[in-house]
Amino acid sequence: MDKDITSFLLNLLQTKGSDLQYGNENVTQLEHALQCAELTEKNNCSKEIITAALLHDIGHLLYDGKDPIHKGKDGHHENLGADYLSKYFGEEVTLPIRAHVDSKRYLSAVEDGYYDLLSEASKISLVVQGGPFTTEEAEEFITKPFMREAVELRKFDDLAKELNKITPPIEHFQHYVETSLR
Numbered sequence: 001m002d003k004d005i006t007s008f009l010l011n012l013l014q015t016k017g018s019d020l021q022y023g024n025e026n027v028t029q030l031e032h033a034l035q036c037a038e039l040t041e042k043n044n045c046s047k048e049i050i051t052a053a054l055l056h057d058i059g060h061l062l063y064d065g066k067d068p069i070h071k072g073k074d075g076h077h078e079n080l081g082a083d084y085l086s087k088y089f090g091e092e093v094t095l096p097i098r099a100h101v102d103s104k105r106y107l108s109a110v111e112d113g114y115y116d117l118l119s120e121a122s123k124i125s126l127v128v129q130g131g132p133f134t135t136e137e138a139e140e141f142i143t144k145p146f147m148r149e150a151v152e153l154r155k156f157d158d159l160a161k162e163l164n165k166i167t168p169p170i171e172h173f174q175h176y177v178e179t180s181l182r
Helices: 002-019 029-042 047-055 077-085 091-098 100-110 120-128 135-142 147-159 170-180
Strands: none
Touching: 002 029, 002 047, 002 170, 029 047, 029 147, 029 170, 047 091, 047 147, 047 170, 077 091, 077 100, 091 100, 091 147, 100 120, 100 135, 100 147, 135 147
């Protein structure tokens, strides 16, 4: 079973993810996932955060039709992905995935200059996703379990949009996924 879900997820990233643009960025979902996972690995993050980095946008690949974000609607891909993955992974993987969109809202509210560093596509999706948190929302958000890890993941997520970047192949990250399974 464990090998089956790992194979399914990596295959989904390789097939659908290599054909699907990451939002309105210049990279595919697969390129974005590999860049994000590589950044977390290079920064000595836990195997669970490396797994979360690789799979954080899997919700975009689980839609039956087209991703609603392309129509200016929030399809809550983070919840779709986290709900699906929660059958196989613990909260140390799924909560940062569930919170990676809210982490952008958090950072936009609390970190000077963060918003200005976002790509245009990310600024547009931020509006659809509810905009920056209020001070109260930000204070409440960061005290929840695994939210500091989610914010760290978000920062890598923002950097993982480099056109033609060479990364390790998806097989390189397979053992992180396998060892993070319940």
